[in-house]
Amino acid sequence: MTGQQDNPFLKQAYKLDSQQATKELYRDWAESYDDTMASHDYRTPARCAEALLRHLPDRTAPIFDIGCGTGISGMALAGAGFATIDGSDISEEMVDKARNLAGVYRNLSVVSLENPFSFDNSYAAITAMGVIAEKHAPPEAISQLLDKLSAGGLLVFSLNNHTLENPAYMAACNAAAQTGKAEILEQEMGPHIVRLGMTSRIMVLKKL
Ligand SMILES: C[S@@+](CC[C@H](N)C(=O)[O-])C[C@H]1O[C@@H](n2cnc3c(N)ncnc32)[C@H](O)[C@@H]1O
Structure with a gap:
């Protein structure tokens, strides 16, 4: 394991104590x-995009990328061939970077922590790459995001190995399946940030 010790932002990312601290981290990062992320070999976005492609063959279908950050997640979706991608993030500074990407996002917006999912139900899929995590989006976000999909819509997100230590995140996925709100199509473990030795589980849920 290399790198985390000498990168102050990565170090801080796993020691956050509030959502306000999260906002400040991404403002500065x-x-x-x-x-x-490039120098630490961040694999989760490509894995999420490939997972979505397995279940959504229509590459023109509209996708909403929550917590889009600087746009690495949108670039992974575009790299998989998806052509209609909107995104939002709580960090104005991160979204400003995504705005510089040509031909990736159709629309981008900055949202508040109080109302982070302020989009309508018109998307075929919602993605959240590196977003549903401790001091980022809580376990309840999984059900709230499913509420933003129509029947047949897909929710693709990652849960990293630190986040999986909190059983509430997988419990939220399993509760959605047990109550008939969603079907779990995939839950695949694999590399997350390779240079840190981190793994993530890519979840694909279909709204029922
Ligand atoms: C690890 S970055 C991932 C960014 C991008 N998806 C990627 O894969 O590079 C996490 C992002 O989630 C955003 N974020 C944190 N909490 C959030 C929330 N509750 N709602 C929406 N975005 C959030 C942060 O501002 C940050 O840009």
């Missing part, structure tokens, strides 16, 4: 975030 926005300028160098892409370089950090």
Whole structure:
């Protein structure tokens, strides 16, 4: 395991104590975030995009990428061939970076922590890559995001190995399946941030 010790932002990302601290972290990290993630071999976005492609063959279908950050997640979706991608994030500084990407996002918006999912139910899929995590989006976000989909809509998100230590996140997925709100199509473990030795589970839920 290398890298985390000498990158102050990555170090801080797993020691956050409030959502306000999360906002401040991404405000300060926005300028160098892409370089950090590239140098640490961040695999989750490509894995999420590939998982979505397995269940959503229509590449023109509209997708909403929550917590889009600087746009690494949107670039992974575009790389998989998806052509209609909107995104939002709580960090203005991160979204400003995503705005510089040509031809990836159709619309981008900055949202508040109080109302982070302020979009309508018109999307074929919602993605949340590196977003549903401790001091980012809580376990309840999983049910709230399913409420933003019509029947047949897909929710694709990652849960990293730190987040999985809190059983409430998987409990929220299993509760959605047990109550007939969603079907779990995939829950695949694999590499997350390779240079940190981190793993993530990519969840694909279909709204019923
Ligand atoms: C690890 S970054 C991931 C960014 C991008 N999806 C990627 O894969 O590079 C987490 C992002 O989630 C955003 N975020 C944190 N909590 C959030 C919330 N409750 N709602 C929406 N976005 C949030 C942060 O501002 C940050 O840009």
